[in-house]
Amino acid sequence: MINDHESVINVGSDEEYDEVEDDTTIINSSDPLSRFTLDKSLAAKMYIEQYYINVQQSVKERGQRRKDLETKLENMKLSSKEQNDLRKELDKKESDYMRIKRLRLKRSDFELIKIIGRGAFGEVSLVRHKESNDLYAMKRLKKSEMLKKEQVAHVRAERDVLASANNDWVVKLYYSFQDDSYLYLIMEYLPGGDMMSLLIKYDIFTEDQARFYIAETLLAIESVHNLGYIHRDIKPDNLLLDKEGHVKLCDLGLCTGFHRLHSSEFYQMLVGDAMTIKMKLIESTPLTQTERIQSWKKARRALAYSAVGTPDYTAPEVFLQVGYGKEVDWWSLGVILYEMVVGHPPFLSDNTTETCLKILNCKETLHIPNDMGLSREVIDLIKRLVCEKDRLKTADEIKLHPFFKNINWDTIRKQKAPFIPELKSPTDTSNFDEYEALDDAESQKNKTPNKRHTSIIGKNVVKDKDLAFIGFTYKGFDAVNKSPSHQRRPVDGIFNNNNNQ
Incomplete structure (x- = not known):
């Protein structure tokens, strides 16, 4: 495997690949020379491109951190000595950051405390860094599954968005790295659980509670x-x-920078064979709305972690493959608002196909109960978001809606949240579901690189599947504050720019 933060000519170190046997240089292929040459040149090309992108980004962000400091100093009443001390503190942090970027992280650097999430392609665990004792959420994704299910672009999108985010609304990424079998994202641990758990616990929110969480979600999406x-x-x-x-966005694997549309495979998995499903619907006894809601709540978590997922929050234009923009996220916001004040999503059905059909025919299928005592403002906002035409398309338009008339957008994160998690300790995971630990024998078995279809750059092996993950390694500037050698300094909190490695 190529380690994407080392030299192209001499990638990695002897100790990292001490399990690689000498005969891995022999390529088992019908045309070994051409395969070897092509793989080697492709890996080198990908690495060099990523390397120079990272160098340019690093210089840009370092300059921005200095500029941010000078701007802060202009607005702070400090003596010349205090200003110079802060400049020295930043210089020290930059030096610490350069040191951290040279460190090579591996799975064994982290102690597993508990698994807090599991999906179709991996799991999320609460872990403790052995050297610093800092807590993190570690997302581990299996490479072979990502390739098999064509999810490489998704995990790369998530890594890139998290790396570029520099705000309070997106979960913070500190590191990303990889080994022979897995990709790892090391993120901040948010102990409050997720909004679905809160909805399952309280069933229905008051409009004031919904207003707070929808306002924060709006800012996160923005x-x-x-x-x-x-x-x-x-x-x-x-x-x-x-x-x-307070709310933070996570799981950005489906993010796109408008370079390609939603994959057709996703739609095909959801819809499946229409004739077969129609026959099953005819043969089955339809559920009552009450039974349907109870069934949905019971199966909700399992569906969320399945490979297909739930289409309940997906805008119709995504299914239609007609091209779309940011407004698809505002549709989802409206669906969540409906669920908060009604108790279930608006297009709830017995199966995903029927849900999709209801979404595509939302003009006729969107019904807001009259017996819920909902205000005109919340009903109007739902209808302005969950619709095909005349949908509110920008954050600024939505903020001006009467439903948010008492929201202070600049200070909302400083306000008291409607529900504050009850935590007994820093490692309290009571707000997450319970998961059994899986046998990791397969991970150990896969430590020895496959001898088929491999190429060499310098000393090390580059396997075919690893070409897709060149450039995945990342260390953020915020990791400086997590460094065991770094004590909190006056300059902390001023700079949160991230930097690729």
């Missing part, structure tokens, strides 16, 4: 849009809560 991305997977499961109960 922050992703400002980076040039659309999220495309806004749902309660992807809204995490910090220890104060």
Whole structure:
């Protein structure tokens, strides 16, 4: 495997690949020379391109951190000595950061505390860094599954968005790295669980409670849009809560910078064979609405972690493959608002296909109960977001809606959240579901590189599947504050720019 932060000519170190046997240089292929040459040149090309992109980004962001400091100093009443001390503190942080970027992280650097999430392609665990004792959420994704299910672009999109985000609305990424079998994202641990757990616990929110969380979710979505991305997977499961109960966006694997449309495979998996499903619908006894809601709540978490996922929050234009923009995220926001004040999503059905059909025919299928006592403002906002035409298309338009008339957008994160997580300790995971640890024998078995279809750059092996993940390694500037040698300094909090490695 190529380690994407080392030299092209001599990638990695002897100790990292001490399990690689000498005969891995023999390529088992019908045309070994051409395969070897092509793989080697492709890996080198990809690495060099990523290397120079990172260098340019690093210089740009370092300059921006200095500029940010000087701007801060202009607005602070400090003596010349105090200003110079802060400049020296920044210089020290930059030096610490350069040191951290040279460190090579591996899975064994982290102690597993508990698994807090599991999906179709991997799992999320609460871990402790052995050297610093800092807590993180570690997302581990299996490379072979990502390639098999064509999810490489998705995990790369998530890594890139998290790396470029520099705000309070997106979960913070500290590191990313890889080994022979897995990709790892090391992120901040948010102990409050997710919004779906909160909805399952309380069933229905008051309009004031919904207003707070929808306003924060709006700002979180806007922050992703400002980076040039659309999220495309806004749902309660992807809204995490910090220890104060405030919202942060996670799971940005479906984000896109408008370079390609939603994959057709996703739609095909959801819809399946229409004739077969229609026959099953005819043969089965339809559920009552009450039974349907109870069934949905019971199966909701399992569906969220399946490979297909839930289409309940997906805009119709995504299914139609007609091209779309940021407004698909505002549709999802409206669906979540409906669920908060009604108790279930608006297009709830017995199966995903029927849900998709209802979404595509939303003009006729969107019904807001009359017996819920909902205000005109909340009903109007839902209808302005969950619609095909005349949908509110920008964050600024939505902020001006009467439903948000008492919201202070500049200070909302400083306000008290409606629900504050009850935490007994820093490692309290009570707000997450329980998961059994899986046998990791397969991971150990796969430590020895496959001898088929490999190429060499310098000393090390580059396997075919690893070509897709060149450039994945990342260390953020915020990791400086997590460094065991770094004590909190006066300059902390002023600079949060990230930097690729």
